[in-house]
Amino acid sequence: MKCQSCGAEINTDQAMEARGQTVCEDCYIDMAAKPKTCDPWAVYSAKNLEKTGTGPDLTQNQSAIVDYLKKNGPTPPEKLAGDMGLTMDEFEREMAPLRHMEKVRAQLQEGEKVICLW
Ligand SMILES: [Zn+2]
Incomplete structure (x- = not known):
């Protein structure tokens, strides 16, 4: 769809x-008006997995996104994807698990959507 x-x-x-x-x-x-809260169960599972150390490791791209945000602070998704050399499709695929693991989130900053660390 x-x-x-x-x-x-x-x-x-x-x-x-x-x-x-x-x-x-x-x-x-x-x-x-405010960022979507993830499905609580998905967040719970992701957190739980992470705590016990059996959760999925971040992919290279996902680690790179986290590192990028640590260095550069909140960044619009288009710029972030561009700087990472990812298409928006690829970028979204990397972002979904990061959101669920509460590593990063989308936020409105002065009316503009940005990606930032959780
Ligand atoms: Zn849309």
Whole structure:
């Protein structure tokens, strides 16, 4: 299916409802006054896995995103993806687990969406 706001291809399980539209997570965040809180169970599981040390390790790209944010602070997703040499699709794929592990999150800063460390 397609995001009704930006037209991006999204999986049904990634679709969000916002203002009567079916949108991708990004657009949902753009529309929301505050960042979306993740599914509590997913966050709980991710945290739990991490604590016991059996959780999935960060991929190279995911570590690089975290390092980048440590160095550069909150960064708009397009710039971050560009500097990492990733397409927005690839970038979103790396971002989803990072969000669930509470490593990074999207935030509105002076009306602009930025990615920052949790
Ligand atoms: Zn969208």
